[in-house]
Amino acid sequence: MSAVKIFAGNGSKELATKIANSYGKPLGNSTSKKFSDGELSFSYNETVRGCDVFIIQTTGPSDNFIELLLMIDAAKRASAKSVTCVVPYYGYARQDRKDKPRVSIAAKLMANVLQAAGADRLMTCDLHAD
Incomplete structure (x- = not known):
């Protein structure tokens, strides 16, 4: 059985702390910073x-989604066995189907981007539709 490590994005630190405490582990040590031009950087310590x-992180506003992608990518590049995203708020979930021609299906796009970044699983709740 491999070790479990729990990390928080800036959008969900309070929830992540409660989850880690309930699990009986400390929250993982990581660093997230924002450069003067607004770009984000993330690293595991x-x-x-x-x-x-x-990784516990909400997807709204959009900086949180970018931070989540950076966290996933950093974990994969650091040879994590698996990456599970716990997303309390899944942004764009309401855009889950084509309701008219020439529109994007944003919920699917978000899922595809998370998968492309290296997420193995996504846990979320309160989606707009089944």
């Missing part, structure tokens, strides 16, 4: 090699 990494 501990090893995640071979670990099951859980």
